[in-house]
């Protein structure tokens with residue numbers, strides 16, 4: 001028991017009930033004191049790291065930058081460039097639409113002008 005007190009405990013989260021725990025990282029498994037479920041210590045520590053990892057704990061937390069974090073960053077970067085391409089596409093479409101609108105406007109304007117002229121001519125006849 002005296003021996004165990006010297007061990008540096010690290011924060012973890014129970015894989016079963018999600019309770020915050022202090023675990024001995026040199027051991028493989030422990031039993032949660034809240035739900036009495038045995039859990040793998042490495043997984044519980046990892047749970048904690050995923051949820052609370054920050055600079056404060058950086059010295060006793062191992063963040064795997066090559067794995068999930070990189071994936072998330074890559075995904076975010078991809079999303080950003082995709083949304084930029086989408087915006088470019090949208091602007092192009094907008095320009096196309098306004099050109100179409102002007103063409104349609106002139107088309108109807110000339111039809112309307114034609115009708116007015118025909119009506120004016122008809123009125124001259126009577």
Ligand SMILES: [Zn+2]
Pocket residue numbers: 014015016017018019032033034035036037
């Ligand atoms: Zn638990």
